Amino acid sequence: MRVVLKLGTSVLTAGTDRLHRPRLVDLLRGMADIRAAGHEVVLVTSGAVLAGWEALGFPPRDRTLAEKQLLAAVGQGRLMHLYASIADLYGVPVAQVLLTADDFRDRTRYLNARTTLDGCLARGVLPIINENDAVAVEQIKVGDNDTLSAFVANLAEADLLVILTDAPGLYTADPRSDPAATLIPVVERVTPDIWALAGGAGSHRGTGGMHTKIQAAEIATRAGTPVVIAPGDAENALARIVGGEALGTRFLAHGSRLEARKRWILAEIATGRVVLDDGAARAVRERGGSLLPAGITAVHGPFERGHTIRLLAPDGHEVARGLTRYRAADLERIAGRHSRDIEGVLGFTYGPEAVHRDDLVRL
Numbered sequence: 001m002r003v004v005l006k007l008g009t010s011v012l013t014a015g016t017d018r019l020h021r022p023r024l025v026d027l028l029r030g031m032a033d034i035r036a037a038g039h040e041v042v043l044v045t046s047g048a049v050l051a052g053w054e055a056l057g058f059p060p061r062d063r064t065l066a067e068k069q070l071l072a073a074v075g076q077g078r079l080m081h082l083y084a085s086i087a088d089l090y091g092v093p094v095a096q097v098l099l100t101a102d103d104f105r106d107r108t109r110y111l112n113a114r115t116t117l118d119g120c121l122a123r124g125v126l127p128i129i130n131e132n133d134a135v136a137v138e139q140i141k142v143g144d145n146d147t148l149s150a151f152v153a154n155l156a157e158a159d160l161l162v163i164l165t166d167a168p169g170l171y172t173a174d175p176r177s178d179p180a181a182t183l184i185p186v187v188e189r190v191t192p193d194i195w196a197l198a199g200g201a202g203s204h205r206g207t208g209g210m211h212t213k214i215q216a217a218e219i220a221t222r223a224g225t226p227v228v229i230a231p232g233d234a235e236n237a238l239a240r241i242v243g244g245e246a247l248g249t250r251f252l253a254h255g256s257r258l259e260a261r262k263r264w265i266l267a268e269i270a271t272g273r274v275v276l277d278d279g280a281a282r283a284v285r286e287r288g289g290s291l292l293p294a295g296i297t298a299v300h301g302p303f304e305r306g307h308t309i310r311l312l313a314p315d316g317h318e319v320a321r322g323l324t325r326y327r328a329a330d331l332e333r334i335a336g337r338h339s340r341d342i343e344g345v346l347g348f349t350y351g352p353e354a355v356h357r358d359d360l361v362r363l
């Protein structure tokens with residue numbers, strides 16, 4: 001399974017004012033354990049602002065954006081240093097990836113971020129993601145790491161999103177203020193009744209409380225990824241959740257990830273077209289195979305890398321639709337050529353396929 005794990009400030013501090021080192025050791029051991037069992041982990045972490053606050057000797061709290069950016073700039077490096085040194089104990093190399101909303105909006109940046117994540121996972125590196133707070137002004141911010149983790153789950157096409165926090169899961173009311181509140185073990189759909197359960201902005205150190213977690217669950221489950229919100233202080237929480245134990249609250253996915261992806265590809269407006277030779281048209285239509293540049297006879301742009309394009313048979317009949325890995329101008333130069341020539345012709349390569357079979361919907 002590919003798992004995106006989100007750790008909130010509340011988990012990293014374990015109820016204190018500082019990053020709680022023993023808690024970080026436990027969490028990293030948990031990640032190392034499930035990696036050793038064959039799973040892939042992408043970590044989305046908060047805690048930069050808190051780490052900066054700690055490093056500067058706990059100055060009076062100031063909620064302005066400029067102050068938070070300053071604290072994050074001070075804290076992000078320290079946070080990463082802690083992660084890197086503890087992960088080292090378990091032989092896990094780490095990578096820092098800082099993202100903002102623009103990285104999800106701009107298709108080229110989106111695809112490049114995905115390439116980096118895939119590269120990390122293929123090499124056994126643990127990617128550690130946070131919002132790039134130091135540069136992200138209000139207009140370009142995702143704003144909270146729960147939502148960021150749902151975007152990352154889509155980007156990484158995760159099989160599961162686990163959000164660990166300081167509450168035992170989603171309760172019928174904020175358990176801090178209502179002692180009679182009880183745990184909701186399974187949420188089939190994020191309905192208005194579920195939204196109504198989210199209290200205010202959460203703990204005094206966290207951002208967003210349960211509201212942003214429900215929002216994250218809605219985004220991820222719509223794209224086909226189930227979500228678990230669970231307590232960060234439960235022993236072996238991650239391994240137990242990945243093993244299927246009912247810990248915290250599980251939000252069920254709407255259909256499979258592949259179905260969601262295909263729905264999304266079909267919903268895109270496709271103005272670009274490529275014409276395939278007979279062999280390629282048959283491979284795509286009959287086997288759902290990838291489209292290689294060698295099978296392309298004509299390119300009708302303009303389109304950019306990552307856009308949805310139409311794949312036409314030699315008679316003009318549309319056989320499939322898919323996301324192109326190359327923009328029109330580049331495809332024109334490599335059309336009809338062997339994939340091993342791509343780098344020589346373009347000076348770079350995004351891989352041997354023009355449209356990968358995972359990005360293709362047959363019609």
Ligand SMILES: Nc1ncnc2c1ncn2[C@@H]1O[C@H](COP(=O)(O)OP(=O)(O)O)[C@@H](O)[C@H]1O
Nearest residue numbers: 008009010165171173174199202203206209210
């Ligand atoms: N219905 C609810 N069920 C559980 N927790 C809730 C609910 N409504 C509000 N909360 C609050 O949300 C808090 C978790 O959010 P937050 O402090 O932002 O954590 P994090 O730092 O992990 O993102 C909990 O401590 C809890 O007080």
Ligand SMILES: N[C@@H](CCC(=O)OP(=O)(O)O)C(=O)O
Nearest residue numbers: 009046047048049144145207
């Ligand atoms: N990017 C910020 C965290 C933002 C955030 O959503 O915090 P939290 O509610 O603790 O997950 C930081 O690193 O401090």
